[in-house]
Amino acid sequence: MLPSPASSVPPANTAIRRLRGDRSPAEFAAAVRRAAREIGEQVSCDARYVGRLESGEIRCPNYAYERVFRHMFPGLTPADLGFAPRQAVRGRRTAVPPATPLDPTYEESDVQRRAFMTAGPAAFATALLPGADPPARAGADEVAAVHEAVRQIRLHDDRHGGDGLYTHATGALRGAYRLLDETTHSQATAAGLASGAGELAISVGWLAHDSGRLPEARSHYAEALATARMAADPALEVHAFCNTSFLARDAGRHQEAVRAAQAAQLLARDLGSSRLLSLLALREAGGLAGLGERRRCELVLARAHSLYARGPGDADPPWMSFFGEAELAGLEAQAWAALGKHDRAAGAARHAVRLQDPHFVRNLALYQAELAINLRRSGDGAEAATVAGSARRLLPGVRSARVRTMLTTV
Incomplete structure (x- = not known):
């Protein structure tokens, strides 16, 4: 049963409101984005996000925002x-140390409850x-x-992976298309x-890709x-x-x-985003590498680095929050x-x-697995074994069939 409207209203965050001072929400959001760039983070803060902070809807920001605010x-x-x-906020057992992988069933049920029942506007329920x-x-x-459903899925997937969430998320997807196809709405609402x-x-x-369901x-x-x-x-x-390019590479369709x-x-x-063009160049390089096109791949990798070096910008899309220097290096390693x-x-x-930020267990496990495999293939068996042992210890916290397969191979 959903909580009653009265019991689900969070207390306002008066501390953030005080810190905003005389600045408008849009001006404060711009200051947050500037601060993020100063420390190499990438956040998509806008006036709406500031409003959600001040209203108490966001009780605890994600790790990137936390670093920016600090x-x-x-x-x-x-x-x-x-x-x-x-x-x-996340329903974790206080007896479990932060670095210890959580029980998948416990966290998954909590994520589903928050993401699809209580975290977003009332329209989630209907x-x-x-x-x-x-x-x-x-x-x-x-x-x-x-849009909140999208955000909640990405929040969970960034940390651990897509296994277990896919089936529930497809239900939300069907609901979203029913809203688009079966309701009356304004042109602006239709676009949104x-x-x-x-x-x-x-x-x-992506949840399907990460959990091994490539045709889906x-x-x-x-x-x-x-x-x-x-x-x-x-x-x-x-x-x-x-994403189609990434999937095709993994499926061998280079x-x-x-x-x-x-x-x-x-x-x-x-679209005005150098970081986006950098990521897309890396996707192209992955396909070229699969085709054995070494020279073309090297040129595209160089272009990806040059574009990345231009830095983040306000035009960078929010979904690219995963794309930092660690991901750049990881995709280059794959090529x-x-x-x-x-x-x-x-x-x-x-x-x-x-x-790699150690809080993002799946990516850390992925990069360690790639390192171990390439060390072994380059003849450094001793270091490969050490890295493989470290990667295996992350296995309980990874809900990604794609990465778990790599770890099992390692």
Whole structure:
């Protein structure tokens, strides 16, 4: 049973409101983004996010925002900033140390409960749950609900992986498309629903990809592409092509990976994000490496580094929050490995391991597995065994069939 409206209203965060001072929410959001760039973080803070902070809807920000706020307000703890303890917000057992992998069933049930029952606007309860009838007319609440579903999925997936969440997320996806197809709404609402449904299709496709359901992932990405084209949304189309390229590479369809990445780059030229173009270049490099096109791959990798070095910008899409220097090094390692250059792959993978935030267990496990494999193939069996042991210790905290398969191989 859903909590009553009165019991689900969180207390306002007066500390953040005081710290904002005379600045407007938009001005404060701009200050947050500037602070993030100063420490190499990437956040997509806007006036709406500031409003959610001040209203208490966001009881505890994610790790990237926490680091930014610590940089902006040195000496203040999360409690001083008006935030609740992370364990209380995420339902974790206080007896479990933060570095210990959590029980998957416990965390998964908590994530599903928060993401699809209580975390978003009231429309979650009526529009996105499987079997629920959509309202006669959709509006801002329904648009917000769809976008909140996307955010919650990404929040969980960033930390551990997609296993276990896929089936439930497909129900939310069906609900999002029912809102788009079966309700009356304004043109602005239609655009918001289309954007949210397309992003949700990509998120669900990624959950399928990460949990080993490659045909389902391809279907969801195709659905997102169709939605993007019908809505004339180039940013959504770029995202769908980007994920399609990654999936094609993992499935061994290297020409498709190159074509999808190149199509995305053509569309992305007008979006103003160097970091996005860097990621898309890395997707192209992955496909070229699979084709054995060493020279072309090297040129594209150099372009990816040059674009990345231009730094983050306000035009960087929110879904790229995962793309930092560690991911750049990890994708480069995969390209070198596909070309058989295992010494260079090991060097890049070692860099990725060193840079990766340890809270993101799946990616850390992935980079360690890649490092161990490339060390072994380059002849350094002793270090490979040490790294493999470290990677195996992360196994209980990884809910990603894709990464668990690599770890098992290691």
